[in-house]
Amino acid sequence: MEGSESLRLPPRPSTPSDSDCCGSGCMTCVFDIHDKEVSLWKDECDRIRRGATASSEYTMKPERYVQLRILSIVKETQDSFVFTFAVSGGVAIKVGQHLVLRHRSDDRVITRSYTPIRTDADSFDVLIKIYNNGAMSRWVSTWQEGDLAEWRGPIGQFDHTPNKFQHLVLVAAGTGIAPMISIIQHVLNNDVDETRVHLVFSCRSSSDVLCRSLIRDFTDYWNFSVTYFLTQDTQENSSMRQRDKVVYSRLSRELLRRELPENLNQTRVVVCGTRSFDKDMMNYLTLSGFPPDCVHKF
Structure with a gap:
């Protein structure tokens, strides 16, 4: 028991406030994402308690975060940037799906969802706007080429049937x-x-x-x-x-x-x-x- 208590476990994901939900019945609500984050957090804590090592797999999956390296950063507007990430095996993303970015500090876990604007066999691009008081923005604004960030996905669903609508x-x-x-x-x-x-x-x-x-x-x-x-x-x-x-x-x-x-x-x-x-x-x-x-x- 003492050994278990001395383990350094990651902080529990912060619970969204009621104001974080728009109440419009989104396909993937912030509370749905939070529930999944808590489930992943519990799994990670269990692995740490068992003494399991971190996964060395770098293929994108909805249920597991992987660390991906920034290949390039291109300024799109005065406060928005396109970040290119390298990913082994590419991203099997369908139209309208998104990826989840996670940042962990000593006492807080922050997640945000982004839809890639380009994908290919070994990389993807995401468009991110930097907000002056944004919790995630403060971290993203420090990114440089070669840095690592944690991603999981793809997540979500958008069905488009060709020619169903004019x-x-x-x-x-x-x-x-x-x-x-x-x-x-x-x-x-x-x-x-x-x-x-x-x-x-x-x-x-x-x-x-x-x-x-x-x-x-x-x-x-x-x-x-x-x-x-x-x-x-x-x-x-x-x-x-x-x-x-x-x-x-x-x-x-x-x-x-x-x-x-x-x-x-x-x-x-x-x-x-x-x-x-x-x-x-x-x-x-x-x-x-x-x-x-x-x-x-x-």
């Missing part, structure tokens, strides 16, 4: 663009999928538009279009291209309705942004009479 409208704000990128790529890279994809992307200003070059590449496809909503910018100050469709306003109920096709029964909408943005968009869709079973919120 229109797929993706409503995103800020870093909520990340899962949308994977969905867009999934549709556009399928030659038999003729679903028309329309991205509605809300950002503060033109300098805050994430994945701009990727989105511009998407516009070369016949079945993709995008409307940018810039909430704190003006046409005079904007660096957007003249041919870009830009609305210099917040995304209101009326403006969102204009972005939706007339035939709502042949349209699916996906929403991802901040908690307040998601709540507003879901409310706007309900008030517009949009079928609730045709809406997916990340």
